[in-house]
Amino acid sequence: MPNRWDTAGTKRRTKRSAMENNNASSGERKLQCSDVSKCFELLEHILDGELVEGGNEMLQEKLDRCQPCFEHFHLEQAIREVLKTKCTKQPLPDKLAESIRQMIQDAR
Amino acid sequence: MSEVQRRKYSQEERTAIFDGEFMPHIDSMYNFAFRLTFDEDDAKDLVQDTYMKAFRFIQSFEQGTNAKAWLFRILKNSFINEYRKKSKKPATVDYQEVEAFYNSDDVDYQSTSDLRAESVKDMLGDEISNALNALAVDFRTVIILADLEEFSYEEMAKILDIPIGTVRSRLHRARNLLKDTLKGYAQSMGYGRDEEED
Numbered sequence: 001m002p003n004r005w006d007t008a009g010t011k012r013r014t015k016r017s018a019m020e021n022n023n024a025s026s027g028e029r030k031l032q033c034s035d036v037s038k039c040f041e042l043l044e045h046i047l048d049g050e051l052v053e054g055g056n057e058m059l060q061e062k063l064d065r066c067q068p069c070f071e072h073f074h075l076e077q078a079i080r081e082v083l084k085t086k087c088t089k090q091p092l093p094d095k096l097a098e099s100i101r102q103m104i105q106d107a108r
Numbered sequence: 109m110s111e112v113q114r115r116k117y118s119q120e121e122r123t124a125i126f127d128g129e130f131m132p133h134i135d136s137m138y139n140f141a142f143r144l145t146f147d148e149d150d151a152k153d154l155v156q157d158t159y160m161k162a163f164r165f166i167q168s169f170e171q172g173t174n175a176k177a178w179l180f181r182i183l184k185n186s187f188i189n190e191y192r193k194k195s196k197k198p199a200t201v202d203y204q205e206v207e208a209f210y211n212s213d214d215v216d217y218q219s220t221s222d223l224r225a226e227s228v229k230d231m232l233g234d235e236i237s238n239a240l241n242a243l244a245v246d247f248r249t250v251i252i253l254a255d256l257e258e259f260s261y262e263e264m265a266k267i268l269d270i271p272i273g274t275v276r277s278r279l280h281r282a283r284n285l286l287k288d289t290l291k292g293y294a295q296s297m298g299y300g301r302d303e304e305e306d
Contacts, residue, residue: 048279049260050260077225083236088139090143092134092138
């Protein structure tokens with residue numbers, strides 16, 4: 001058991017230091033966002049697949065330069081992904097499709 | 109083309125539309141119905157009713173338009189009109205509270221939680237699912253439409269009969285509520301933000 005935790009801890013630290021390295025290499029990701037409200041709205045609209053004029057360029061700029069935007073984007077993206085992958089698998093009851101086809105047949 | 113958007117589909121065309129454009133969405137429809145009713149039998153009835161209505165009103169479906177959005181709209185209306193009353197778990201809907209949220213479409217996009225993407229990715233399906241189910245039905249619905257089914261804001265506005273601005277604000281609030289719940293789970297899993305053990 002302690003082993004498992006150690007491994008997980010190492011994994012998390014690795015992720016974290018990779019992120020820090022990434023920061024260091026771009027060198028200039030701001031720690032404060034000057035317009036959180038506007039930026040987060042933009043990021044969320046882009047994640048929702050809504051067309052935003054000049055959206056891609058702005059997104060890249062935010063992700064490269066702004067730590068709060070970077071974190072918010074990845075959190076929102078992760079939430080959308082887990083919802084999509086983990087909440088869409090309600091198994092269809094046996095014969096539901098069949099009984100619907102039958103009902104339509106009878107209704108004709 | 110008449111003003112009343114009615115088509116005259118032949119028997120063959122109706123069958124083709126029903127089988128080719130309606131039936132392929134049955135998994136999504138059932139998932140939506142189940143997440144609204146929390147009950148297998150109610151969800152089954154709701155999906156059956158929806159398909160019956162879709163067949164009966166097939167003349168008002170315009171071929172080439174989004175069949176899935178059209179079906180979801182029928183299902184949502186059937187749920188409101190017939191199932192919400194008898195749904196076995198209606199207590200999660202606190203309308204007073206929900207309505208208080210709707211007074212304005214203005215949304216302040218703030219960093220509302222210190223939840224981390226990594227802890228969300230580590231969560232189990234049950235935790236995500238429970239967090240979604242814990243939302244009041246109107247909030248749950250927008251998340252299902254946007255994130256599970258990937259409808260656009262415009263399609264959601266049509267499905268729900270609300271303005272796009274309301275779709276955006278309701279969705280944003282729904283996500284904030286969801287994040288609050290997930291944050292609680294993350295903390296109980298030991299993923300507090302700055303508490304990584306060595």
